Amino acid sequence: MAQLIADRRDIDFVLFEQMKADELAKTDKFAEFNKKTIDLIVNEARNLAIKEILPTNADGDKGCVFENNKVTVPESFHRPYELLCEGEWVAMQEDPEVGGQGMPAMVAQAAGEYFVGANCAFMMYPGLSHGAGHLVEVFGTDKQKELYLKNMYTGKWGGTMLLTEPEAGSDVGALTTTAKPNGDGTYSISGTKIFISGGEHDLTENIIHPVLARIEGAPAGTAGISLFAVPKIWVNDDGSLGEDNDVVCDRIEEKMGIHGSCTCVLTLGGKGKCKGTLLGEENKGMRAMFQMMNEARLGVGLQGFSMASCAYMYALDYTRQRKQGKNLLEFANPDAQSVTIINHPDVRRMLMTMKAYIDGMRSFLYFVGNCFDKHKTAGNEEEAEKYMNLIEVLIPVIKAYCTDRAFDVCSLAVQSYGGYGYTKEYPVEQLLRDTKITCIYEGTNGIQAMDLLGRKLGMKGGKPFMELMGVMMQTVAEAKEAGLEDLAAKVEAAVNGAGEIAMLMGKTAMSEKVLTAFAHACPFQDVLGDTIMGWMHLWRATIATNKVEKAKSKDKPFYEGLIKTANFYINSFLPITEGKRNSIKAMESAAVDMTEDAFAGK
Amino acid sequence: MAQLIADRRDIDFVLFEQMKADELAKTDKFAEFNKKTIDLIVNEARNLAIKEILPTNADGDKGCVFENNKVTVPESFHRPYELLCEGEWVAMQEDPEVGGQGMPAMVAQAAGEYFVGANCAFMMYPGLSHGAGHLVEVFGTDKQKELYLKNMYTGKWGGTMLLTEPEAGSDVGALTTTAKPNGDGTYSISGTKIFISGGEHDLTENIIHPVLARIEGAPAGTAGISLFAVPKIWVNDDGSLGEDNDVVCDRIEEKMGIHGSCTCVLTLGGKGKCKGTLLGEENKGMRAMFQMMNEARLGVGLQGFSMASCAYMYALDYTRQRKQGKNLLEFANPDAQSVTIINHPDVRRMLMTMKAYIDGMRSFLYFVGNCFDKHKTAGNEEEAEKYMNLIEVLIPVIKAYCTDRAFDVCSLAVQSYGGYGYTKEYPVEQLLRDTKITCIYEGTNGIQAMDLLGRKLGMKGGKPFMELMGVMMQTVAEAKEAGLEDLAAKVEAAVNGAGEIAMLMGKTAMSEKVLTAFAHACPFQDVLGDTIMGWMHLWRATIATNKVEKAKSKDKPFYEGLIKTANFYINSFLPITEGKRNSIKAMESAAVDMTEDAFAGK
Known part of the structure; x- marks a missing residue:
């Protein structure tokens, strides 16, 4: 293999x-x-x-x-x-x-x-x-x-992030871990944290835990949360390791996947001996979290994508080697030999779907990565702001859309192996199990959609969103110049359609139908992700079209593949995106109008 | 719980x-x-x-x-x-x-x-x-x-079905297990079978294995396959148990799920002592399989659905109990209490999506079950044929669509639990893992789509498909009578749209674009399934509308829920189905036109 x-x-x-x-x-x-x-x-x-x-x-x-x-x-x-x-x-x-x-x-x-x-x-x-x-x-x-x-x-020590508590998951503001000033600059920390990846392990001699906790007397909710650095083993002033710092792992979760990554329940200060130092300002813990959030969410998008990319490569390799069944065109020929399953049209459909998402997501992820780079190296504030605007509006989409599609791609990979894909003899079922967590942690994909609709869409009067529209339209113009009028027109329609839906969503979210709007936040996020995929494929096809004729022979099939994949995505998938837009336009309110009783009979 | x-x-x-x-x-x-x-x-x-x-x-x-x-x-x-x-x-x-x-x-x-x-x-x-x-x-x-x-x-003995071999999965005709007549009415069986559910276990004292094998000298391919009854322990003429019959389990598969169901590799006749008796006629083994196929595939559809239904009930129960976050309408109120998460619009969307599929699939499955019952009790041949026609055309859809949607529903159930859903502490991640196999076995869902397009659609000049259209249109008419003109019109458009796509698919499958047609077999199957969901919801809403006013108080929310769910499905999902139809209409051929090299660079 x-x-x-x-x-x-x-x-x-x-x-x-x-x-x-x-x-x-x-x-x-x-x-x-x-x-x-x-x-x-x-x-x-x-x-x-x-x-x-x-x-x-x-x-x-x-x-x-x-x-x-x-x-x-x-x-x-x-x-x-x-x-x-x-x-x-x-x-x-x-x-x-x-x-x-x-x-x-x-x-x-x-x-x-x-x-x-x-x-x-x-x-x-x-x-x-x-x-x-x-x-x-x-x-x-x-x-x-x-x-x-x-x-x-340098990886000599490990790190974690201690946010979640049993009653404070998506609602971080509900956390109850406390920090009590000791008068010497340290705080006594006390509480229980759950779902802590790498909370305790034997890879490193020490682990530094950033911990969200509430200093005694701080305001309720997110406004009263501070961030602390809490080492597993206390670090003395000279850098040497001191005493055990009373951060105790009570158990690890049994999970669906990512078994190699331990998920710990940690009790801090069970013996009253857990100390930490304030990281940043008092009551500004949530702000610190938010500043890290963009990179963390981009990272989770990359996780989902990377596993899906790996699953695609496995599926491609397997379907090129596994022989089963005749070529459909020779179905009636009793002497026809078995062919590799990549020759079967439905296997083609699966591979092409995987490739379309993988290629599109790679471009999307690197584009956002590049925005970070360009933000850092911008010549002026205006330019820097432009890239930060793109980052802000794209982060929820990249986290949610890439992980949702990654799960779909891994599922298709399992499917393309047939029964073997369901066994542990092959690697794809593990990738499917492992990928699912990326749809959940670092803010569930539903939380991302709320961020997109509730914060990012209307941010700065809608400027970041409009800038995204502008960047996409630039690709449309370049594609037309390269002679891809047909594909470009379809992507243009998708971009305009997404803009129209964004207006509708924003308006509805500010009306008395706010709950109905938020019941469409995920579908909206999905439409935006689909549109971005179309944009990326158009961009790819434009480059490939400009290069394919003069390309080296080993590159020709690659460029031709990019053009075909763009045709596949834009012609086969964007019509479905249009359907999704029409679904949102209907703005059906049944889901929020239902009484709780109506979800199942008595 | x-x-x-x-x-x-x-x-x-x-x-x-x-x-x-x-x-x-x-x-x-x-x-x-x-x-x-x-x-x-x-x-x-x-x-x-x-x-x-x-x-x-x-x-x-x-x-x-x-x-x-x-x-x-x-x-x-x-x-x-x-x-x-x-x-x-x-x-x-x-x-x-x-x-x-x-x-x-x-x-x-x-x-x-x-x-x-x-x-x-x-x-x-x-x-x-x-x-x-x-x-x-x-x-x-x-x-x-x-x-x-x-x-x-009576379950005193177990049973299995020995079809698959390492090189004969979807292509059963490639099997190589042999049967050699012993002259006494028995045959010596020799070969290796894989993926045998319940192939060996300690629940019963004996197991009867129906085995597909090729009698020496039989034609190649499916035309030379016979069916044999091969007991684990030989059964003497008086019904007493005889000798061990040389059916040896070499190993069991490690799988993604359904761990409680052993999946065995069986070697038959490794010591030359495995005997069986012919079940049915020589070389008619595949025909026997086909006769059992409809019930088996309906059964797999029911498996997927049942697990998804269970997952929905769990998710509903959990979201009704788990408190997290404020009501969106009170987001700005610092004193607002946490609410149960069923109050959050995105959780509503997930629950409603699950309910829409579960309700729709239950009606679909029972409808086909009822066709079996009515076929058995039909007053005349014409009536019996009508029900069999419906069964034939619906079986691939019910197997594939219900299992695909079941997997989606289980995934949504995990998502609605948040991080807890990913742990083994809650039952939904197991349901997600277990459900995936139903998309694969008993003919992968891609194989179902080939059956639908290649056999069922054109069967008897298209009569079964037209009868299905007719049955759906009858519901449309009844809904209009009940005053549901708006919903009925939308379902009517979906049914007509599905009919139009069926024509296009049939025509394309018989043209030189046959491979492109078959690359759209799964999307077509999906469109038909979506349409059937719309039909079922319209039917449900019609009954509920006729009853809700005079209903007992405990039934009122139930009926109202059915009407709301129908609105949700028809208004939010059928527009996407229209998009899927437009996608098929584009009949993009890129997936089959790609050279193998183009799927990844070198």
Whole structure:
């Protein structure tokens, strides 16, 4: 079985031909990252992923072991974790002076696509070290940075994020964990946190837990939440490890998937000995969370996508090798031989559907990654704002749409294997199970839709949304110039249709029909995602059309494939998007009008 | 947590108000099955399912044990299996004289909905005893029936179906298992069969394996396949058990779900000692399979649906109890209390989507069950043919559409639980894993679509399909009479649209664009399923509208719920179906035109 994880040619296409990653090298910040360097980075990431990480995925599926309040990760995880740390892959995008590699986001995404596609559960550990480290970098005092940061960015120590409590999930504001000032700058922390990925494990000697808690006397709700840095083992002022800090893992969850990533219930201060230091300002914990949210949600979108991309590559490989049944055109010929199942039209439909989503999502993800890069390197505030606007409006869509479609793609991958796909002998059923969590955590996809409709759509008087429309229309214009009038007109109609629906949604959300509007928030998010896929395919086809004639022979089928995939998506899927728009236009209120009793008989 | 499995009020609605099950009692065959008797049967099935079967589902998920070629099922399965046998639930629909209960199919479906929803993996064992028994009943000699039948229909012995081989899955005709006449009426059987549910287990003292094999010298392909009855332990002429019959279980599959149902690799005749007797005529094995196929596929549709129905009931119960977040209308009120999550519009959308599919699928399944009943009790051949025509055209749709939507419903159920849904602490993730197999086995859903387009659509010059259109239009007319002109007009447009697409599909399948047509077979199947859902909701709403005003107070919300659900489905989902029709009309050929190379870069 080929172990490819991702389509390297397409990654290069998106990086260099679509997003022009090498142009970033013209900026001071990314001067080192010319095409050659980027190639080298992606090569190294791919090799590490294929040789060292991918082989641990099935082993990881057997799960972590919980015993005596300690968690043991799958044995096979230790070696690739060391290699990731050695290779400085934990904090790819952060500044070298604090332990990072200073890469553009897009390049980190290319590497991440390989790593996460190889073993998503495993990559949670370094991912969380990095994420928690980022909180320390942005909100920490010099002392906190001195004590924690480098150890986190280099993966020497782990990290987590302690938000959720049994009665405070989507509603973080309901949390009850308390922090009591000790008078020496530390706080005594007390509470129970659940669903803590990497909350306790044996990969690292220490773990730094960013913890959301309420300082005694703070206001109720989100306005009274502060963020604390709580080490598993106390870190003395000289950086040496001190006493156990009374953060106790009570159990780990048994889950549907990502078994290699332990999900912990943690009790803080059960013995009254848990201490932390304030990270950022008092009562500004939620604000800190929000600042990290965009990158975290982009990361979850990438997780779902990367697993789906891996599932597609497996399905493609399998359907190219598995022989079963005759070619449909020879159905009546008794002497016809069995053919590989990629020859069957319905298998084609499944593969093409997977490819259409994978290609479209890759472009979408790298586009947003590129917005981060361009935001960082913008020449002026106006330009910086434009990219941040695009990020703000696209983040909920990228998190929700990519994970929903990733689940669909993995399901199609299982289906294309037939009965074998349902067995653990093949890797796709695990990818299907693992992917589902990405639709749930880091804000369920329903929460994303509320963010899109309730915050992002009307943000700054609708400017970010209009800017998105403008960027899409620019591609439409370029496609027309390249001679793709027909495809361009269809995408144009989809973009205009999405704009029209956005107006309707915004208006309805501000009317007395607000509940009905929010009952359509997910369908609206879906329509926007579909439209973005159409945009991306049009963009891809435009580039491919401009290049295919003069392309090298090995590139010709690739470009032709991009054009065909664009035709497939735009002609076969955008009509369904139009149907979804019409569904929203009907603005049916039955779901919110139902009495609770009416959902089932008595 | 409420353990309801299914909405009993809705089952009664479909049985008595929509399908008029009690009218069957006017026929000789079903004279005993008046409303009171049916009530009693469904009550008993529900009690048994809730009290004895449902509690074994999570235990079953831990899986079967394979050791020394023997399979041990989960210990908890033994008691409910005995109770099922004692209660004569194994062969509900078969004649009492051969060990059955002679129930109408629809009533057996109501009971089955509870049993399968409670534990699908467990129900595979009695289900397979019944299915294999049915082959013996229909194709067996008097002697075979004397030796096997009653023991199978009473569940004393198990049954299986040995079709698949490593190189013969969807393409059964490629099988290589051989049968060599021994001259004494028996055949020596030799070969390896895979994916055999219940192929070896400790629930019963014997197992009868119907085996597809090729008699030496038989033609290649499906024309040379015969069916044999091969006992696990030889059955002597006097009915006593003889020697072990050399059917050896080599291993069981590790799967994504239905862990309680063992999936075996069986080697027949590895020691040269496996014997069987011909079941039916030489080389007519495939024909025998086809005769059983309709009921088997209806059964798989019911499996998917039943698990989804159970998932919906769980999700409804959970969202009614779980408090999280404020009511959206009080978002700005700092003193607002948390509400149960069923109050959130997006949760409403999920529940309503689940309910719309569950209600629609229940009506669809019972309608087809009722066609079987009416076919059996038809007064004349013409009437009998009409019902068989409906069965033929609807079977692929019911198998594929119901299982695809069941998977979607289970996924929504997980989503509506949030993070908890992903844990094994709650039952929905298991239902999601278990349900996926129903999209694959008994002919993948892609195979169903080929059956629909390639065989059923053009069957008898298109008469069965036209009859289906006619039946749906009758409901449209009745709805208009009941004052539901608006909803009726929308369903009418969907039915006409489906008819138009059917014409296009049929025409294209007979043109040089045959491959492109078959690449749209699944979308076509999906459109037909959507249309049927619309039909069923219109039918339901018509009945509810006629009754709601004079209904008892406890029934009012139920009927109002049906009307609202019909509005939801018809207004929110049928526009998307229109989009799917437009997608098919575009008849994009990119998927089949792609070169293999173009699916990924080099």
